[in-house]
Amino acid sequence: MFNHEAAYETLTSRKLTHEQKLMALAKHAENAFEVLEIPEKTRAYFENGSINDLFEGAAPYRPRYIMVDYEKYLKQGSEFLSVKPPKTLDEAIFALMMLYHHVPSITNFPVYLGNLDTLLDPYLGEESDEAICEKLRLFFTFLDRTVTDSFCHANLGPQQTRAGELILKTERELSNAVPNFTIKYDPRETPDAFMEQAIECSLRCSNPAICNHEANLEPYGTAYGISSCYNILPIRGGAYTLTRVTLTKLAEQASSVEHFMDQLLPDCLQAIADYMNERIRFLVEKSGFFESSFLVKEGLIDRDRFVGMFGVTGLAEGVNVLLKDQGLIYGRDEAANELAEQILQRIKVLTDDMPACYSPLMKDRFVLHAQVGLDSDHGVTSGVRIPVGDEPESFLDHLRHSGRYHKFFPAGVGDIFPIATQVNQNLSALLDVVKGAFAAGVHYLSFYAADTDLVRITGYLVKRSEMEKFKNQEVVLHDTTHLGAPNYEDNRLAERKVRMV
Amino acid sequence: MRLRIPPGGLRWGRDEAARADSSWVAGTVVDLDSLGVAPVHRMIQLSTVDGPGARTTVFLQGCNIRCLYCHNPETQAICCHCGECVAGCPSGALAQTSAGAVTWEESRCIQCDRCHAVCPYHASPKVYLYSVQALFEAVSPNFAFVRGVTASGGEATLYPAFLTAFFKQVRAAGKTCLIDANGTVDLARYPELLAVTDGVMLDLKAWDPTVFEQLVGRRSTGHLQKNLLTLAQRQLIEELRLVYLPGRVDGRACLEGVARLLGDQVKTILLKLIRFRCHGVRGVLEQTPSPSLEEMQALEAFARSLGFERIVIR
Numbered sequence: 001m002f003n004h005e006a007a008y009e010t011l012t013s014r015k016l017t018h019e020q021k022l023m024a025l026a027k028h029a030e031n032a033f034e035v036l037e038i039p040e041k042t043r044a045y046f047e048n049g050s051i052n053d054l055f056e057g058a059a060p061y062r063p064r065y066i067m068v069d070y071e072k073y074l075k076q077g078s079e080f081l082s083v084k085p086p087k088t089l090d091e092a093i094f095a096l097m098m099l100y101h102h103v104p105s106i107t108n109f110p111v112y113l114g115n116l117d118t119l120l121d122p123y124l125g126e127e128s129d130e131a132i133c134e135k136l137r138l139f140f141t142f143l144d145r146t147v148t149d150s151f152c153h154a155n156l157g158p159q160q161t162r163a164g165e166l167i168l169k170t171e172r173e174l175s176n177a178v179p180n181f182t183i184k185y186d187p188r189e190t191p192d193a194f195m196e197q198a199i200e201c202s203l204r205c206s207n208p209a210i211c212n213h214e215a216n217l218e219p220y221g222t223a224y225g226i227s228s229c230y231n232i233l234p235i236r237g238g239a240y241t242l243t244r245v246t247l248t249k250l251a252e253q254a255s256s257v258e259h260f261m262d263q264l265l266p267d268c269l270q271a272i273a274d275y276m277n278e279r280i281r282f283l284v285e286k287s288g289f290f291e292s293s294f295l296v297k298e299g300l301i302d303r304d305r306f307v308g309m310f311g312v313t314g315l316a317e318g319v320n321v322l323l324k325d326q327g328l329i330y331g332r333d334e335a336a337n338e339l340a341e342q343i344l345q346r347i348k349v350l351t352d353d354m355p356a357c358y359s360p361l362m363k364d365r366f367v368l369h370a371q372v373g374l375d376s377d378h379g380v381t382s383g384v385r386i387p388v389g390d391e392p393e394s395f396l397d398h399l400r401h402s403g404r405y406h407k408f409f410p411a412g413v414g415d416i417f418p419i420a421t422q423v424n425q426n427l428s429a430l431l432d433v434v435k436g437a438f439a440a441g442v443h444y445l446s447f448y449a450a451d452t453d454l455v456r457i458t459g460y461l462v463k464r465s466e467m468e469k470f471k472n473q474e475v476v477l478h479d480t481t482h483l484g485a486p487n488y489e490d491n492r493l494a495e496r497k498v499r500m501v
Numbered sequence: 502m503r504l505r506i507p508p509g510g511l512r513w514g515r516d517e518a519a520r521a522d523s524s525w526v527a528g529t530v531v532d533l534d535s536l537g538v539a540p541v542h543r544m545i546q547l548s549t550v551d552g553p554g555a556r557t558t559v560f561l562q563g564c565n566i567r568c569l570y571c572h573n574p575e576t577q578a579i580c581c582h583c584g585e586c587v588a589g590c591p592s593g594a595l596a597q598t599s600a601g602a603v604t605w606e607e608s609r610c611i612q613c614d615r616c617h618a619v620c621p622y623h624a625s626p627k628v629y630l631y632s633v634q635a636l637f638e639a640v641s642p643n644f645a646f647v648r649g650v651t652a653s654g655g656e657a658t659l660y661p662a663f664l665t666a667f668f669k670q671v672r673a674a675g676k677t678c679l680i681d682a683n684g685t686v687d688l689a690r691y692p693e694l695l696a697v698t699d700g701v702m703l704d705l706k707a708w709d710p711t712v713f714e715q716l717v718g719r720r721s722t723g724h725l726q727k728n729l730l731t732l733a734q735r736q737l738i739e740e741l742r743l744v745y746l747p748g749r750v751d752g753r754a755c756l757e758g759v760a761r762l763l764g765d766q767v768k769t770i771l772l773k774l775i776r777f778r779c780h781g782v783r784g785v786l787e788q789t790p791s792p793s794l795e796e797m798q799a800l801e802a803f804a805r806s807l808g809f810e811r812i813v814i815r
Contacts, residue, residue: 396546396646423549425815428648432555433547436646500549 002032019148020479023108033059035286036278042271049249050268051275054106054242054311054374060283062104064309065227068300069236070114073099080294089123089132093139100147103295105228107479109147112227112238113154113179117164124162129169136170144176150460150480151228157184158213160194168208172201175454177461177478181208182226182444187435189213195434196427202447203424206454206461209414209446212438219367219410229372229459230414230444234361237305239411241279243272244311244371247318247343248380257322257339265343266350269310273354273366276308284358308356309411311371312347314380315340316387331386331401340384344408370406370413372458375483378490382458383413388492395499399433403441414444416456420501421449430500450498457484457493504579505530512605513630527600533630539663540628541636542576542655546643552679552702552739554648557640562628564656566685567718568706570744572781575617576655578624586616586626595626623783633666641674649677649699658686661694668697679739684725685717688732700739701732708754716749726762733763738770745800746777747792752800760807771811774800 007028010021036058038046045051056064074092077085081099086092096114103110124132143152156164171181183190183198190213198208211226220234233239250268254260283289284303295301316330319340328336348368356366370383381387384405392398395417402415423430430447437445446456454461462484470476470485488494506527533539540562545551548558564577571577584597594610597603603626616626631639640650650671652664657680668678677699682688684704688695703725707713710721732738741759745752752774760767776791797814804812 394546396643399646420549426549426554428553429547429549429555432648433646436555439645500547 001034003028015473015475017148017475017477026108027055027057030057030059030061035059035282036275038275038278039271041267042275045250045268045271048253049246050253050264051272052244052246052374053275053279054244054371056106056241056243056279059287060241060279061287062106062289063283063306064106064239064241065111065231065233066103066105066238066295066301067112067225067227067233067235068099068103068110068114068295070096070099070119070300072236073298073300074119076298078294078298078300080298086123089120089125089127089135092120092123093135097139097142100143107149107151107228109149109152111151111153111231112225112233113143113152115155115157115184115225117156117161117167118159119163120167121161121163124166129166132163132166133170136167137174140170140174140176140179144174144178145477147178148478150177150180150462150478152179153225153227154179154181155184155211155225156181156198156208157194158186158189160191164194165197168197168201171207172204175205177454177463177466177480180459180461182211182230183208184211184213184216184226185434185438186213187438192428192431195431199427199430199434199447200424203419203421203427203430203449204452206446206448206452206456209444210434212443215406215438215441215443216410220361226412226444230412231309231369232410232412233309234305234307236300236302237307237361238301239309240283240306240358241276242309242311242369242371243276243279244313245269245272245347246314246377246380247312248314248316248321251318251321254322260322261343261346265346269347269350270354272310273351273356276310276366277355277357280308280357280359303358304360307359307362307411308366309369310351310366311369312344312409313371313373313383314377315343315384315405316381316390317379319343329390331390331392331398337401337404341404344384344405348408367411368409369411370409372414373487375486377487381491383409385415388496391497395433396436398497398499399437399442399445400440402445403437406443407441409443412444414446414459415442416446416448416459416496418450418455418496418498419447420498421451423500424449433500455488455493457487460484462488503530503532505581512628534660534662537633537663537666538630539636539660540579541631542573542625542628544639547646548651551651551653551681552649552700555646556649556651556679557643557647558651558653559636559640559657560653561655561657561660562625563659564654564683565659565719566656566683567623568683568744569716569718569749569784569786570746570777570782572778574623574781574783575614575620575625576623578622580624580626580628581622583622585621586619589615589619591615633663633670636667637670640671644674644676647676649679651679651681651702653681654683656683656686658682658688658691661686661691665691665694665697668694672697682728683717684728685719685722686728687722687724688728695731695735695737698737701728701737702740702742703728703732703738705741705743705755705759707751708758709751712749712751712754726758729759729762733766740771740773742773742775744775744777745792745797746786746789747796749786750777753803756800756804756807756809760809765808767808768810770809771813772804772809773813773815774804775815 010024077083086095100110105111223235290303319330330336372382406413466481467485542560542562545558551558582603587595592611594606680701713721
């Protein structure tokens, strides 16, 4: 049913830019269709909050996340766009900018921009560092002002390149919210000095985040990228969809731990699998996306490399609800941590048994992803993170805790730590900690300096100064500020435990 | 470090309750170091300011000097169980037994450090004794995350035998060992310790004996100069540290003295010029303002003129 009232409110809003209105109106139109078969039981899980499809819309007409093979694009150009293979740095940058405009996603913006250092390095030629940095500055500024959604991600590493160093140098000076950067790090491949530059940049402007390259090779080999909010996905493919189970809400329906493990969890996860398959079928069979997109025709994406992401969130509060009679707390009490591990093990076993349609790359199975949250989440902590306030005293214990749970999530999981500002005087210390964290099984982490303007909310970056504006009812450029501002308050992110004090 | 065993015995670190049953009789005087034991004020799992990379730092209790600018004076003395701190403890973590021993219940402690503030002796009731093995077991779980261990204090070099045995174990586990030293202990006397030490962060304190005595409350032993030569010869100077407060510290004389002794070698030595800060300081300097950045930069320029090239101001 078309929601006239909501659409009119969007149309007449004083807080949205024109572009934000346009996209919201499109969403209202999409939601007027009822093309998906959704059983009554599944609707009930939606209503009590146990299942959430993250506003993907009622009639999927493009995949959630698209991981274009930009390397191939730069080699072959594009017939559809009449773009010839670039020969210079300017041509390469403009070729990318033109293609980004045509890469859809659930946000309508590209969520993955490619491994920018290895993409651009072959084009640097004889140009001076200053000239290259100036080009990068214009390129990144263009992206920040036109891709007005922080769920947009560029990758770096794991090798050191001249382009990588110059990108870090430029990013450090710009301190933009878009794009997010992640560096793929492998201590055996990535030199310490390059990583220290990356960490320095990270303490300056909260970018890049750091991905455990070796640990993330597992699902798709080296042809993977990090997109949006820590989604590890196959390049030349992507994710059809992402629906999550909110363990907090599901646990509230449980009469006992056994009831939760043996009845609710299997039932709810099956409902999610069925729902995602319904979405994938419509997208593949009805929407026409894969038949009409030039990205498919030109081999820049391949339907066989798309996956369905099975999201999990709110583990902490889920466990705390199940154990509330005993007063045990996730992140603090071993019995709670143990139950958390059993729940994830159960989710893995159950989902391993659920077929996913049109997913040959993953042998017709879904991939687990620790979903980082929504602005509407109250009392639901991202993925498997420890809620603010319950963090262990010891940073090392916190990292060991992360390492214990990250392995369950091949499609992405991550933790965020504010770091004491004096650490910028000893970058190798933070690198030592990263090495230890990766050895302890951490798959992905990000830092920001405790006093910086750019803060990580659940994975995306928002400026504190922009959140202030939004709170004062002013129009702001990035739609993620709308998401970040309430989350920052509700989840008390200002009170995250500062590490390495 | 010698101490008289208090009534009720000593407070042992974790898993060492068994030791209390041995022949440690109240009233006798023991030399802790020769018994393979050291008092530990506290440990920092992950320190970023005690040498290169991330390190676990162990602060040993007890110091042989009393610097006016000491920022952790509660590490200077060993508790004599006077009981002064007990009555005002807001969480009731401190108590005194009928035999007169001050006890500390760690789980009740809120770490307000009031006991440190009221202690007339600059000691702490919160110190544990560790054997080498127990201390190794306490720090080794951090090893995946750190480059090594730094022994600080108090004055770590008052426990040379303990440190030698401890460092041997740490190095066997593939980690490096640094010492924070105040320079007043003649390190050439402990070649076994130096053989298992990766570097020493050496305090310069003051150069002129009178200035030195007024600053640290003890006559100069002349060991600073000897230590500079001993450590330079073995390439064990990790860094030289000078806390600077004009009028109290003869900074220029220190730097000139070092340059005279070490000649060209100063080029490669990391020199840390530390601005005096009154944080944590007790006594005559507790309200004294820090020197200005200009004063620090003038000292830095002077160091540069003497041939120092690796200088940081903190």
